[in-house]
Amino acid sequence: MEYSEKVMDHFINPRNVGEMEDASGVGTVGNVQCGDIMRVYLKIEGGVIIDASFKTFGCGAAVATSSMATEMVKGKTVEEALKVTNKAVAEALGGLPAVKAHCSVLAEEALQSALWDYAQKNGIEIEGLEEPKETPHEH
Amino acid sequence: MNHGFYFDNAATTRLHPAALEAMMPYFADAYANPSSIYRPAQQVRRAIDEARKTVAEAIHAKPEEIFFTSGGTEADNWALKGMVKQGGHLITTSIEHHGIFHVAEFLKATQGAEVTYLPVDDTGMVNPAGLEKAIRPDTSLVSIMLANNEVGSIQPIRQLAAIAHAKGVPFHTDAVQAVGHIPVYVDELGVDMLSLSSHKFNGPKGTGALYVKKGTKLTPSLHGGAQERNRRAGTENVAGIIGMARALEISMQEMPKESSRITELRNRLIDEITSTIPHSYLNGPQDNRLPGNVNISFRFIEGEAILIHLDMHGFQASTGSACSSLSLSPSHVLMAMNRGHELTNGAIRFSLGIDNTASHITSLVATLQSSVAKIRSLSPLYDDYLKTQK
Numbered sequence: 001m002e003y004s005e006k007v008m009d010h011f012i013n014p015r016n017v018g019e020m021e022d023a024s025g026v027g028t029v030g031n032v033q034c035g036d037i038m039r040v041y042l043k044i045e046g047g048v049i050i051d052a053s054f055k056t057f058g059c060g061a062a063v064a065t066s067s068m069a070t071e072m073v074k075g076k077t078v079e080e081a082l083k084v085t086n087k088a089v090a091e092a093l094g095g096l097p098a099v100k101a102h103c104s105v106l107a108e109e110a111l112q113s114a115l116w117d118y119a120q121k122n123g124i125e126i127e128g129l130e131e132p133k134e135t136p137h138e139h
Numbered sequence: 140m141n142h143g144f145y146f147d148n149a150a151t152t153r154l155h156p157a158a159l160e161a162m163m164p165y166f167a168d169a170y171a172n173p174s175s176i177y178r179p180a181q182q183v184r185r186a187i188d189e190a191r192k193t194v195a196e197a198i199h200a201k202p203e204e205i206f207f208t209s210g211g212t213e214a215d216n217w218a219l220k221g222m223v224k225q226g227g228h229l230i231t232t233s234i235e236h237h238g239i240f241h242v243a244e245f246l247k248a249t250q251g252a253e254v255t256y257l258p259v260d261d262t263g264m265v266n267p268a269g270l271e272k273a274i275r276p277d278t279s280l281v282s283i284m285l286a287n288n289e290v291g292s293i294q295p296i297r298q299l300a301a302i303a304h305a306k307g308v309p310f311h312t313d314a315v316q317a318v319g320h321i322p323v324y325v326d327e328l329g330v331d332m333l334s335l336s337s338h339k340f341n342g343p344k345g346t347g348a349l350y351v352k353k354g355t356k357l358t359p360s361l362h363g364g365a366q367e368r369n370r371r372a373g374t375e376n377v378a379g380i381i382g383m384a385r386a387l388e389i390s391m392q393e394m395p396k397e398s399s400r401i402t403e404l405r406n407r408l409i410d411e412i413t414s415t416i417p418h419s420y421l422n423g424p425q426d427n428r429l430p431g432n433v434n435i436s437f438r439f440i441e442g443e444a445i446l447i448h449l450d451m452h453g454f455q456a457s458t459g460s461a462c463s464s465l466s467l468s469p470s471h472v473l474m475a476m477n478r479g480h481e482l483t484n485g486a487i488r489f490s491l492g493i494d495n496t497a498s499h500i501t502s503l504v505a506t507l508q509s510s511v512a513k514i515r516s517l518s519p520l521y522d523d524y525l526k527t528q529k
Contacts, residue, residue: 059462
């Protein structure tokens, strides 16, 4: 299994690492059973994501997809952020090994979970956003 | 390729130059089929006979009890499939190498065999009393590994084999990780079959052997020509066999010196990691452990991430993490030892060999300190932990 240069770059020099004290929404997905946990923080003002950060427990691909996903949603409106899918994240990283595809799925879920948290806290309904599943992440 | 600092000797080892040298003629001039009758062929036959004698002597067996195979996996497959028949009962452990584990699953699925997996304690040791209880009148075979490939635990094989024999059950041991590293003598252990693999002791890949004690009723493995006393047909891997014998000969000569040198390095590596990196825990026993095996869990982080960092700094090692395996399942060995998912996913195995030195240990520990700290700085589990400490 080999990682693309972009995956390696985002793993060794991850962007947007850190907790966000004043986050508008926080989403945590995954569990230690499968070996990946992602926590995404979003700062949203006027329907626009002005900042995003993450903390991730997991492999190189898990860290890289978290880094790329947070990078991609910055500056986007909430609606635009919903279009940052697992495929889009994987493509932006120059592809992922097949066995690591679940990492990009997890990144998409973490984003949506943070958006859901934001919507809940503010009593907003975001079109196309569903409540995150509580079931453990399956490979 | 530059290997930098190689700490993955349980995966495979560097071919010893003297073994390579011994093999060379058999890739070129000495190409005759050892089963032919002309003189060049007889020279090759004699070289194989010598190699068989060398391997036999190293484990205190008779030459006619050594059967060359394509490696440890073939030897393991043969021992189990040749002994456990339709509806038979096999006793093995929950920490075997896949070369045993998946054969047991196969026998269950296709032969209606019943398999008992003996549990291990949290250091990876089998309880002999458990074996005693598990043996039934219809038990066909007990197969217990001599030394574990992940955590290095060395089982009391002599005692376990005696328990099986007292009830008339034959005993096989997978000694792939042990032969060439610690004394392994079939007469002292009292086993009926034993698997060994050349590339684990600086021999070539693709070669191994199954020791089968005289009188053991084992079905032939490959049918065809009369090679290996009619029990494993096929023209011999001559160069491989010669290289394995030479490598084993050297390992046996060096063992008294090398095993204490490597044990010292091992203990130093364990001490320095666990004393300087917080939340790092040794997996496996303190003593009763292969000289070259170190297995440590780094809490709050995942093994593959650590391996990539180490690789960037020129260090090669292995992990028990689910993420790094193609099957995405965590190490069955560490799970059987009740280490739990977090510690299993954060486990790294460093396996030492002939090339490792004290200065490698120093550099490795320094790299680990910074890599572990960096990866922990990304971890939400570490954040959560720190909050509980405030």
